[in-house]
Amino acid sequence: MANEVIAVASLLAGAVMGLGSSLVISSIRQRQEISLRLLDQYLSVRNEVVDAVSDLTHLDNHEAFDTQARESHEEKIGKLFYKHYDFLPTQVLDALLLLHVALANSQGELFVLRDNAISELRQADIPAFINECCMYKNAAFVAALALKSKNPTVRCNQSIKLHARHVLYTLNRFASLDEIRTMTTRFRKVALL
Amino acid sequence: MDDTDVLSQIRAELATVLGLDPSEIDPEANLFDLGLNSLSVIRLLSSLESRYGFTLDLSTIFASPTVAGLGSAVARGRQKGGASGE
Numbered sequence: 001m002a003n004e005v006i007a008v009a010s011l012l013a014g015a016v017m018g019l020g021s022s023l024v025i026s027s028i029r030q031r032q033e034i035s036l037r038l039l040d041q042y043l044s045v046r047n048e049v050v051d052a053v054s055d056l057t058h059l060d061n062h063e064a065f066d067t068q069a070r071e072s073h074e075e076k077i078g079k080l081f082y083k084h085y086d087f088l089p090t091q092v093l094d095a096l097l098l099l100h101v102a103l104a105n106s107q108g109e110l111f112v113l114r115d116n117a118i119s120e121l122r123q124a125d126i127p128a129f130i131n132e133c134c135m136y137k138n139a140a141f142v143a144a145l146a147l148k149s150k151n152p153t154v155r156c157n158q159s160i161k162l163h164a165r166h167v168l169y170t171l172n173r174f175a176s177l178d179e180i181r182t183m184t185t186r187f188r189k190v191a192l193l
Numbered sequence: 194m195d196d197t198d199v200l201s202q203i204r205a206e207l208a209t210v211l212g213l214d215p216s217e218i219d220p221e222a223n224l225f226d227l228g229l230n231s232l233s234v235i236r237l238l239s240s241l242e243s244r245y246g247f248t249l250d251l252s253t254i255f256a257s258p259t260v261a262g263l264g265s266a267v268a269r270g271r272q273k274g275g276a277s278g279e
Contacts (some may be wrong), residue, residue: 043274126253137251138231144255145225154225 042180045084049092049171052076053099056164059157061146074103089174092167099163107154108147110162149164200264201270203241207260210237220261224254245271 020149031083056073059065077100081093088096098111101118105111110129123127127144134140200220207224208215210233218227229237242248245267253266 123255128254129253130251136231138235139250141234141238141254142225142229142231144251145223145229145258148255148258149223149225151226 039180041087042175045087046171046175049080049084049088049096049167052080053164053167056099056103056160057168059161059186061149061154061157061161062151063157064153064156065160070103074100077103083100089170089179091170091174095163095167095170099160099167102159102163105159106152106156108152108157108159110159130162132169133162196264196268199267202244203232203260203263203267204264206240206244207237210240218260220264221259223258224260224263225258241267 009060050075052073077096081096081100085093094113098113098118101111102109110123110126111118112125112129113119130140130143130147134143143158143162146154147162149158201215204218204220205216207213207218207227207229211218211228213228224234224237238249238254241263248268249263249266249270254263254270257263
């Protein structure tokens with residue numbers, strides 16, 4: 001009798017352990033799957049943003065931006081903003097919005113979001129903005145000079161270039177791989193609740 | 194050395210960097226419009242730095258993007274003893 005009880009108990013214990021381990025394994029797999037999906041999604045969104053913006057980061061300052069091409073970029077950036085509204089960090093979305101405004105504007109000002117409204121960047125804040133957008137001193141000094149050029153084409157193209165570079169800056173700062181890793185952890189926690 | 198001398202020196206430096214005659218350089222023209230590019234701007238700033246012994250920063254260049262503006266910034270810097278361009 002005792003042997004039978006031990007046998008049944010062992011059988012039950014084995015079944016419980018098997019069930020437990022399969023639950024743990026499936027939970028681990030689910031976590032990994034969520035992380036991988038998010039990373040895939042992130043890399044695809046990131047590529048899309050970089051593709052849309054990169055052409056605008058090195059415009060020739062002296063060449064007038066063709067109106068049709070400009071409108072097409074404007075539309076592309078506008079679509080990206082809404083398409084990835086629920087995925088991109090706020091700072092990247094803001095930078096995309098300001099690039100959209102710069103493309104729609106022909107005077108060459110720089111823009112900022114202040115008190116939940118789009119405003120012109122104050123003159124005193126422009127050097128700091130330029131420094132964020134330019135990796136090298138050379139480019140920063142030329143950008144500062146170009147923004148004060150008498151030629152409206154130069155000013156306008158420089159403004160678009162700086163805003164396009166600012167999108168990349170925010171993407172690298174606020175949507176880096178490290179940030180995404182933290183994000184996947186947060187999502188996993190939500191998924192496991 | 195007075196401000197006029199400083200202005201002439203900056204004009205001469207810029208002329209060398211751009212390969213122009215100093216008389217072709219309008220002191221009130223924007224340096225970018227005169228043809229300064231990403232390499233020549235650094236050459237100009239380096240030569241001004243070694244001549245006057247202080248660094249002109251981005252804010253100064255942005256506030257005064259002309260030869261005349263640079264001249265005033267250099268003059269102000271020299272008066273202050275030259276820790277910065279302002």
